[in-house]
Amino acid sequence: MAGEMDERMVKGIGTALKLFPPGKSSPPSFQYPKEIVDDWNQFSVSTVMGDVWGREGLELKDRAKITLGVLAAMGKLEQLKAYVVGALNLGLTREEICEIILQIAVYAGFPTAIQGFAVASEVFDALDEEEK
Amino acid sequence: MAGEMDERMVKGIGTALKLFPPGKSSPPSFQYPKEIVDDWNQFSVSTVMGDVWGREGLELKDRAKITLGVLAAMGKLEQLKAYVVGALNLGLTREEICEIILQIAVYAGFPTAIQGFAVASEVFDALDEEEK
Amino acid sequence: MAGEMDERMVKGIGTALKLFPPGKSSPPSFQYPKEIVDDWNQFSVSTVMGDVWGREGLELKDRAKITLGVLAAMGKLEQLKAYVVGALNLGLTREEICEIILQIAVYAGFPTAIQGFAVASEVFDALDEEEK
Amino acid sequence: MAGEMDERMVKGIGTALKLFPPGKSSPPSFQYPKEIVDDWNQFSVSTVMGDVWGREGLELKDRAKITLGVLAAMGKLEQLKAYVVGALNLGLTREEICEIILQIAVYAGFPTAIQGFAVASEVFDALDEEEK
Amino acid sequence: MAGEMDERMVKGIGTALKLFPPGKSSPPSFQYPKEIVDDWNQFSVSTVMGDVWGREGLELKDRAKITLGVLAAMGKLEQLKAYVVGALNLGLTREEICEIILQIAVYAGFPTAIQGFAVASEVFDALDEEEK
Amino acid sequence: MAGEMDERMVKGIGTALKLFPPGKSSPPSFQYPKEIVDDWNQFSVSTVMGDVWGREGLELKDRAKITLGVLAAMGKLEQLKAYVVGALNLGLTREEICEIILQIAVYAGFPTAIQGFAVASEVFDALDEEEK
Numbered sequence: 001m002a003g004e005m006d007e008r009m010v011k012g013i014g015t016a017l018k019l020f021p022p023g024k025s026s027p028p029s030f031q032y033p034k035e036i037v038d039d040w041n042q043f044s045v046s047t048v049m050g051d052v053w054g055r056e057g058l059e060l061k062d063r064a065k066i067t068l069g070v071l072a073a074m075g076k077l078e079q080l081k082a083y084v085v086g087a088l089n090l091g092l093t094r095e096e097i098c099e100i101i102l103q104i105a106v107y108a109g110f111p112t113a114i115q116g117f118a119v120a121s122e123v124f125d126a127l128d129e130e131e132k
Numbered sequence: 133m134a135g136e137m138d139e140r141m142v143k144g145i146g147t148a149l150k151l152f153p154p155g156k157s158s159p160p161s162f163q164y165p166k167e168i169v170d171d172w173n174q175f176s177v178s179t180v181m182g183d184v185w186g187r188e189g190l191e192l193k194d195r196a197k198i199t200l201g202v203l204a205a206m207g208k209l210e211q212l213k214a215y216v217v218g219a220l221n222l223g224l225t226r227e228e229i230c231e232i233i234l235q236i237a238v239y240a241g242f243p244t245a246i247q248g249f250a251v252a253s254e255v256f257d258a259l260d261e262e263e264k
Numbered sequence: 265m266a267g268e269m270d271e272r273m274v275k276g277i278g279t280a281l282k283l284f285p286p287g288k289s290s291p292p293s294f295q296y297p298k299e300i301v302d303d304w305n306q307f308s309v310s311t312v313m314g315d316v317w318g319r320e321g322l323e324l325k326d327r328a329k330i331t332l333g334v335l336a337a338m339g340k341l342e343q344l345k346a347y348v349v350g351a352l353n354l355g356l357t358r359e360e361i362c363e364i365i366l367q368i369a370v371y372a373g374f375p376t377a378i379q380g381f382a383v384a385s386e387v388f389d390a391l392d393e394e395e396k
Numbered sequence: 397m398a399g400e401m402d403e404r405m406v407k408g409i410g411t412a413l414k415l416f417p418p419g420k421s422s423p424p425s426f427q428y429p430k431e432i433v434d435d436w437n438q439f440s441v442s443t444v445m446g447d448v449w450g451r452e453g454l455e456l457k458d459r460a461k462i463t464l465g466v467l468a469a470m471g472k473l474e475q476l477k478a479y480v481v482g483a484l485n486l487g488l489t490r491e492e493i494c495e496i497i498l499q500i501a502v503y504a505g506f507p508t509a510i511q512g513f514a515v516a517s518e519v520f521d522a523l524d525e526e527e528k
Numbered sequence: 529m530a531g532e533m534d535e536r537m538v539k540g541i542g543t544a545l546k547l548f549p550p551g552k553s554s555p556p557s558f559q560y561p562k563e564i565v566d567d568w569n570q571f572s573v574s575t576v577m578g579d580v581w582g583r584e585g586l587e588l589k590d591r592a593k594i595t596l597g598v599l600a601a602m603g604k605l606e607q608l609k610a611y612v613v614g615a616l617n618l619g620l621t622r623e624e625i626c627e628i629i630l631q632i633a634v635y636a637g638f639p640t641a642i643q644g645f646a647v648a649s650e651v652f653d654a655l656d657e658e659e660k
Numbered sequence: 661m662a663g664e665m666d667e668r669m670v671k672g673i674g675t676a677l678k679l680f681p682p683g684k685s686s687p688p689s690f691q692y693p694k695e696i697v698d699d700w701n702q703f704s705v706s707t708v709m710g711d712v713w714g715r716e717g718l719e720l721k722d723r724a725k726i727t728l729g730v731l732a733a734m735g736k737l738e739q740l741k742a743y744v745v746g747a748l749n750l751g752l753t754r755e756e757i758c759e760i761i762l763q764i765a766v767y768a769g770f771p772t773a774i775q776g777f778a779v780a781s782e783v784f785d786a787l788d789e790e791e792k
Contacts, residue, residue, distance in 0.1 A: 030777070030778055031778045031781040032778075032781055033757075033758050033781045033784050035754050035758045036759075036761075036762060036777065039762070040762065040773075044765075044774075047443055047770075048238045048770055051439055052234065052235060057228065057230075058231045058232070062194075062197060063235055065194060066197055066198055066236065067239060069198035069199075070201045070202055070205045071771060074239070075603075075735075076735075076769075076771040076772065078774075078775065095189055095563050096190060099189040099190045099564075100198055102184065102567070103184060103195055103198050105572075106180045106184050106373065107202045107375060108202060108206060109371045109373045109376075109602070110370050110371065110575075111371060111599065111602070111606075114558050114606075114607065115604070117559070117560045117564065118558055118559045121559040121561045122559065124561050163381070163382045163386065164382070165358060165362050165381060165384050165385045165388050167362045168365075168366060171366070172366065172381065175366070175579055176369075179575055180374055183571055203375060206373070207339075207471075207472075208339075208375040210375075210378075210382075211378065226429060226431050227431050227432075229429075233432075234432060234435070234436065237440075238769065238770050239770065239771060240769050241472075241766065241767045241768050241769045242443075242767065243472040243475035244472065244769075246426050246440075247472070247474065249426070249427070249428045249436065250427045250428070254427065294510050295513070295517040295518065296513045296517055297493075297513060297516050297520050299490050299491050300491075300494035300497075300513065303498070304498065307711055308501075312506055312634045316630065316631060319627065319630070322624060322631065326593060327631055329594055330594055330596075330597035330628055330632065331597075331631065331635060332594075333594035333595075333597050333598045334597045334635045334636060337601055337602060338635070338636060340471075340507040342510075359585055360585065363583065364586070364594055366580065367586065367595065369580070370575060370576045370580050371595060371602070371604075372598060443766060448763060451762070453755055454756060454759045458722075459763055461725060461726055462726055462760055462763050462764065463729075463763065464726075465727075466729045466733045466767050467767060469733060469734060492718060495715065495717040495718045496718070498712065498715070499712060499723055499727065500726065500730050501712070502638050502707060502712050503637045503638065503639060503727060503731060503736075505634065505636050505637045505640075506634050506635065507635060508637075603735075603736075622695050623695050626693050626696035630700065630703070633704075637734070638704055638707075639734070639738075639739035642704075642738075643736070643738065645690070645693060645696065645700065646691045649691040649692055650691065652693050
């Protein structure tokens with residue numbers, strides 16, 4: 001699967017660069033076995049960033065809000081961390097991110113929200129530290 | 133807990149009326165044991181519609197988008213049905229609702245999205261039927 | 265695995281008869297492929313009712329309360345129905361069952377509790393109907 | 397997104413025809429809003445059947461076994477039904493399908509396995525009925 | 529939302545002090561963004577400790593047993609740690625806490641129980657260490 | 661429950677030794693409270709390794725593939741780590757393990773797969789390190 005740089009991949013990279021522009025805070029990196037890393041990167045960037053985030057029909061900020069809510073609700077904390085960084089880069093405020101996590105508390109449970117707040121707190125603190 | 137009509141309950145009912153205004157499509161109703169129905173209604177309307185949805189910091193439409201994403205991702209299909217009705221009443225378009233469900237496919241899995249589309253389809257068809 | 269009636273199975277059936285004594289309301293029945301039904305029955309009755317519920321260390325009523333909370337929280341609604349029947353047979357009151365479901369609302373989310381209340385309501389109504 | 401019939405879609409349809417060949421039992425159909433159905437079909441067939449199932453590295457039967465286990469464990473029952481049909485068409489036996497569901501009982505919980513057995517039972521009975 | 533100290537908050541703090549009395553072991557602390565910490569504390573203490581745990585209808589020990597089962601089943605390990613501390617403070621024995629986790633193994637899966645045992649083990653060891 | 665070494669336990673230990681033979685890489689160890697460790701070990705080895713993995717009807721390698729898929733999909737990462745080690749010992753290749761995780765991405769979500777890849781990567785790296 002790896003190798004070619006097709007239209008979907010180009011579109012996916014384009015979106016990814018809006019969430020994670022060079023010179024801005026970068027998200028946590030994930031480790032992959034070397035047996036799959038190239039195929040996975042092409043597959044996931046093309047599909048998630050290209051096919052889905054690259055669609056019209058919802059603004060990028062809306063996609064970010066929904067994704068933050070879903071990742072917090074599902075307790076996918078490492079990915080949530082990455083998308084909190086991306087959401088800030090897209091222009092969401094810290095207050096909005098906190099509000100999204102509070103919103104999901106009653107749907108996914110208070111412990112789930114508490115986990116989400118801890119992730120947001122960690123990202124915000126790291127950014128404050130960087131800026132010093 | 134039941135009985136008094138306090139500030140939180142007033143605020144909660146106010147928000148609930150925006151999602152489900154009289155004369156508009158009503159959501160599916162849920163069955164409760166008589167031993168708990170009054171306490172639950174006061175507790176859940178005050179908390180979910182009052183304390184959470186009644187907060188500033190996010191527009192109602194944003195809260196609807198996030199909630200649709202979360203309920204679809206968690207596979208809470210009866211509640212999703214109710215909130216699809218509410219989201220339409222708040223002014224979200226059918227296209228936006230579909231787009232939200234597609235967005236969560238890559239985060240919560242394709243089968244989860246497929247369930248969500250079936251719920252949306254059922255609500256949309258029922259509305260079309262009502263309007264005939 | 266099927267066939268023999270060993271000590272674990274005897275203990276499991278003993279516990280099962282406390283939850284579902286003859287002449288009392290019976291739980292919903294579940295369908296199994298004929299290829300597995302005998303092995304599954306022996307395995308699950310021996311393990312769940314024998315090895316786990318047959319242990320000392322917690323009263324049966326406590327095991328029922330915890331199990332109701334967990335099944336409601338996980339949204340396993342058919343099984344929840346069966347255990348609501350069993351819990352009533354063990355002497356839990358309807359009020360206690362409702363209280364358990366309300367308790368889990370803040371941990372597993374309000375939509376999850378609403379599903380649980382609907383199951384309890386259905387069981388209670390069916391029992392009232394039987395008694396007429 | 398809809399319209400073109402590209403390489404991924406061709407590959408996806410090729411795989412889908414192995415799971416659901418004409419003249420064999422067909423899976424349950426799912427309802428989609430007309431606003432999204434074309435885009436979704438192209439997206440999901442290309443991605444799930446093309447990009448994933450169309451990969452080398454695992455036999456189709458292996459992909460079926462894993463998918464049955466995962467869908468049963470996640471409680472995605474409508475999709476499980478579809479894949480039980482597909483697995484039978486690929487040559488898995490009923491005994492193997494039951495064994496997969498029993499395997500996941502200890503990892504995802506006994507109630508989850510019981511739900512899975514009910515789905516398998518329903519599919520097997522419907523096939524027996526068709527053959528009469 | 530923050531600021532006033534109303535009846536619900538007073539009741540909530542009262543319950544919280546039974547789970548975590550001064551001078552006894554304290555639970556792990558959670559990090560919150562400063563943008564939300566005050567609102568969240570008031571909201572969650574009032575709702576979880578006040579509205580729910582403050583209700584009559586179930587003894588505090590019962591609420592603790594159910595909550596431990598649910599948090600273990602949902603894999604909310606940080607929160608489970610806090611409630612194991614609270615449950616011990618309310619008078620549950622270590623044996624009972626282990627029994628609750630074993631009970632949920634067959635409903636939520638053995639890996640989920642294993643995670644729960646690790647949390648209980650960590651809390652018990654820390655307490656033994658404190659007492660030295 | 662602890663003490664006797666019955667037929668199920670013997671069978672369970674036999675299977676466990678195939679997944680984790682002496683002299684090969686050992687899985688991560690889990691911590692248990694001393695109040696439950698003996699009962700749990702007997703219960704879980706007899707049930708999971710004896711009653712389930714010890715059954716005929718599926719090859720051990722098939723049980724490993726299904727279990728890896730399910731644990732990855734459920735996000736049970738510590739247990740996934742143990743079974744990745746066991747799967748390698750049974751003869752699965754690293755490529756196959758990666759392929760299983762990629763397979764579940766579309767069913768359980770991309771973030772869930774990413775977590776799984778990180779676990780596989782960690783195990784593979786540790787093995788490479790050992791071999792140096």
